[in-house]
Amino acid sequence: MTERSPMLSAERGRSTALASAFLRGVIAAGLGLGSLAVLVMVLWISSPYPDSGPGGALHVAAGIWLLAHGAELVRTDTLSGVPAPVATVPLLLVLLPVWLAHRAARDAADPDEGRARPSPAGAFCAVTAGYLLVAASAAAYARGGSLSADPDTLVFPAAFVVAGSAAAGVWTAAGRPLGSVPSWAPLWLQEAVARTLFRNRVEALWRSAAAGVMVLLGGGALVVAVGLVWHAQETQQSFLALSGDWAGRFAVLLLALVLVPNAALWGAAYGLGPGFALGTGATVTPLAFAGQPALPHFPLLAAVPDQGPGSLANWAAAVVPVAAGLAVAWFTVRRAVPVPAVREGCWSPRETALVTLLAAVGCGAGTAVLTAMAGGPLGTGALADFGPVWWLTGPAALAWTVVIGVPLALLLRVWRLREPGWAWRRTATEELQEPQEPQQPQVETRPGSDASGGGSSDETAKETVQESAGRRRWWKPTWKRKGKAGDGADEAAVPGAMPGSGSASGVSAPVSVSASRPGGTSRGAAGAAGADGAEAGFEPYDFLPTDPWHDPEAREARWASLKQGSGGLMADFPPDVPSDRAPEPSRSPEPGQGATP
Numbered sequence: 001m002t003e004r005s006p007m008l009s010a011e012r013g014r015s016t017a018l019a020s021a022f023l024r025g026v027i028a029a030g031l032g033l034g035s036l037a038v039l040v041m042v043l044w045i046s047s048p049y050p051d052s053g054p055g056g057a058l059h060v061a062a063g064i065w066l067l068a069h070g071a072e073l074v075r076t077d078t079l080s081g082v083p084a085p086v087a088t089v090p091l092l093l094v095l096l097p098v099w100l101a102h103r104a105a106r107d108a109a110d111p112d113e114g115r116a117r118p119s120p121a122g123a124f125c126a127v128t129a130g131y132l133l134v135a136a137s138a139a140a141y142a143r144g145g146s147l148s149a150d151p152d153t154l155v156f157p158a159a160f161v162v163a164g165s166a167a168a169g170v171w172t173a174a175g176r177p178l179g180s181v182p183s184w185a186p187l188w189l190q191e192a193v194a195r196t197l198f199r200n201r202v203e204a205l206w207r208s209a210a211a212g213v214m215v216l217l218g219g220g221a222l223v224v225a226v227g228l229v230w231h232a233q234e235t236q237q238s239f240l241a242l243s244g245d246w247a248g249r250f251a252v253l254l255l256a257l258v259l260v261p262n263a264a265l266w267g268a269a270y271g272l273g274p275g276f277a278l279g280t281g282a283t284v285t286p287l288a289f290a291g292q293p294a295l296p297h298f299p300l301l302a303a304v305p306d307q308g309p310g311s312l313a314n315w316a317a318a319v320v321p322v323a324a325g326l327a328v329a330w331f332t333v334r335r336a337v338p339v340p341a342v343r344e345g346c347w348s349p350r351e352t353a354l355v356t357l358l359a360a361v362g363c364g365a366g367t368a369v370l371t372a373m374a375g376g377p378l379g380t381g382a383l384a385d386f387g388p389v390w391w392l393t394g395p396a397a398l399a400w401t402v403v404i405g406v407p408l409a410l411l412l413r414v415w416r417l418r419e420p421g422w423a424w425r426r427t428a429t430e431e432l433q434e435p436q437e438p439q440q441p442q443v444e445t446r447p448g449s450d451a452s453g454g455g456s457s458d459e460t461a462k463e464t465v466q467e468s469a470g471r472r473r474w475w476k477p478t479w480k481r482k483g484k485a486g487d488g489a490d491e492a493a494v495p496g497a498m499p500g501s502g503s504a505s506g507v508s509a510p511v512s513v514s515a516s517r518p519g520g521t522s523r524g525a526a527g528a529a530g531a532d533g534a535e536a537g538f539e540p541y542d543f544l545p546t547d548p549w550h551d552p553e554a555r556e557a558r559w560a561s562l563k564q565g566s567g568g569l570m571a572d573f574p575p576d577v578p579s580d581r582a583p584e585p586s587r588s589p590e591p592g593q594g595a596t597p
Contacts, residue, residue, distance in 0.1 A: 013116035020115070021108035021123045025130025025166075028104035032068075032097045033138060037061040039254075046247040052146075059145025062138045068093035069135065070157035070373060072150040086147070087376025088387065091261035094373070098165045101131055105169025120170045128166045132159060157373075178202065201347075204335035205355055209362030212328040212401055216367060219320030220267030221260070227267075227303030235302040242297060256299050262387075263300045265374040268367070269388035271320030272396040276375065276388040278304065286314045294382035321397065325404025328363060332356045332405075333412040340416045349410055356409040360401035368394025 037058060044050055044057040063073050073086040109123040118126065135158065139149045149158075171177075178199055192198045228235050242252050266276050275285035278301075279294030289307045305314055332355050336347040347355070368390045375387015 014118065014122075017108075017111065017116040017118035018122050018126045020111070021105075021118055021126035022130040024104040024108045025101070025127035025132075026134055027130075028100040028127075029097075029131045029134035032100050033062070033065045033134065035096065036065045036068075036093075040064070043247060043251050046250075048245055048247070056145060059142055060147055062142040063145060063147030063149065064093070065097075066135070066139060066142065066149045066154075066158065067147075068097055069161050070094070070153065071139075072153040072376070073147045074150055075147055077146045082380060084379045085150070085377050088262065088378060089373045089376070090255075090258035091265075091370070091373060092258040094161070098161065101127070101162050101165035102169040102172070104131070105166035106173045107169075109170045109173035120174060123173075124163075124166050124170045127169070128163050131162050131166070135159075135162065200335070201351070201355055204332060205359050205362060207335075208328045208331040208356070208359035209366060211331045212324045212359065212363035212397075212405075213366040213370070215324040215327040216268040216272075216320060216363075216397065217261070217264045219271060219323055220269070221264035223267035223271060223317050223320065224263045224300070224303050227305065228300075231302045235299050238297050238302050239299045252299070259300060262374040263303070265367075265371055266388055267317070268320060269371060269393045269396075271317035272393060272400060273318075273321075274389060274392035274396050277385040279382040280385050281382070286310045286317050294386075296378075296383075321400035322404060324363065324397070325360075325401045326408060328359050328401050328405040329356060329409035329412055332359055332409050333416060336409070336413055337416040341419055343417060346413075346417065349413065352409050352413050353406050356406045357402060360398055360405050363401050364394045364396075364398030367397040 040057050040061040041054070044054065050057075067073050067086070067089060070089055075084045075086055078084050105123060105127040108118065108127050109120055111117055135154070139151075139154055142148050239249070239252060243249050269276050270284065270286065273285065275283055277283050279292075282289070282291030282293035284293075284304060288309045289305055293304075293307075295301055295304070332352065336352040336355070338345065371388045371393040372390035375389075377384045378386050
């Protein structure tokens with residue numbers, strides 16, 4: 001009796017998930033409206049002279065909440081009796097509803113474990129419907145107050161802001177995929193979207209565009225801060241003149257804080273060149289402040305420059321768009337050349353320039369959208385034009401970032417692909433300074449040598465050979481110079497040897513030197529080891545040098561170099577040239593050919 005069919009369970013699970021998503025949208029809208037209502041009620045209670053009762057305060061809270069979604073308000077209690085529009089949206093308030101709608105859609109599309117998961121389209125529609133239901137109720141309630149919402153602006157942009165935030169939440173829950181291109185799109189576009197390279201470039205494009213917008217905002221905020229400090233006295237007087245009690249001053253301070261992003265965009269528009277309007281008859285640009293402004297008393301407006309032509313201090317605001325172009329170029333090049341001095345995997349100059357250009361387009365579009373929300377009319381007369389003009393500020397941001405960003409991106413690409421420092425010189429220095437364990441040549445003395453003459457001669461020969469073997473070569477010749485042995489030829493005839501050197505390739509190798517004296521015999525290293533046994537400290541060769549070491553002409557030249565450097569202590573007989581690579585014991589000199597002591 002209690003068993004249920006799988007189809008019925010699936011349908012009920014899907015309905016439950018959609019109902020939960022709808023409820024999440026209602027709760028998100030209620031949290032935003034309730035937060036503003038609490039804040040307005042606290043200010044109303046703390047005010048010593050409220051203009052209306054609690055109902056009027058709640059109507060104001062509903063109107064401000066709708067204004068945070070981009071809806072245009074209509075103020076009815078004017079001195080002239082003519083309703084006046086209020087279209088300047090405090091951008092800091094926009095963050096609250098956008099974040100709440102985004103989080104509600106994200107949690108609905110990715111519920112906790114054990115709960116049914118709705119489809120992405122179902123989660124989006126349910127959350128948006130729940131949120132807009134509360135928004136419609138608030139608009140209906142605010143119609144009876146002093147601040148009512150214009151019905152035309154409830155669809156655009158208010159409903160689009162809610163739908164866009166919910167769509168972003170569902171997209172975040174799905175892992176931020178790029179999606180697929182419709183089937184009617186060209187085949188090359190479908191193939192490009194399916195590639196990973198295309199996705200990486202799109203991600204780099206959005207990051208660069210966002211970086212450019214953020215730099216414009218930061219630079220504009222810096223311009224406003226400098227203006228407020230420059231006109232500190234006017235700012236203080238304007239703040240104190242608006243209200244005399246602490247509750248009113250606190251309300252003015254909160255209003256100034258939520259309008260800080262607006263002021264930053266005004267400063268960015270000022271640095272870009274188009275500037276902003278202070279009424280229908282006044283425009284403020286870095287070049288000049290012309291016309292008669294309709295300037296209401298407000299602390300942030302005290303940062304407006306003085307009337308008249310601009311000075312060098314005003315022109316310095318052009319640093320803001322220059323910094324934005326630099327940011328767009330830098331964030332693009334970081335993806336174009338991920339590893340400095342490595343060309344593998346880097347983008348071509350054409351790809352780098354194209355991505356930078358598209359990022360500049362995104363930066364201009366984002367600046368235009370934000371600028372359109374940062375300003376707006378505050379009346380029907382002189383304040384009908386108030387703030388920057390979006391269709392001038394957006395193209396100006398595009399032009400600055402394209403002119404500066406694209407060439408700078410190409411230059412930064414070349415700079416990141418360069419070899420850091422004098423790479424070839426450092427490499428050569430490292431090779432020369434590479435630590436090597438020098439192999440000391442072994443000098444064999446005649447067994448019958450005495451302490452008076454033989455010892456000093458052997459020590460002198462040993463020092464000479466060690467000195468020549470310890471020297472290092474500084475270059476590698478590609479040619480060989482040949483000389484004859486025993487004729488005192490130039491020592492450079494040895495391939496790769498320095499003057500006085502006994503090495504042919506720059507690496508010290510064991511050398512066996514035999515000295516003959518009257519009344520004595522001379523034996524080579526191998527013969528001595530075979531006949532009388534290995535002497536103390538003697539080790540056989542553990543490796544054989546390369547061919548130039550055993551070359552007959554190089555051997556003769558090497559022997560001649562050793563003989564000349566020994567100061568007459570070396571034997572005068574010619575060296576023994578072996579037929580193969582194995583070292584052989586040197587032959588004993590003939591009688592009468594030994595060196596004189």
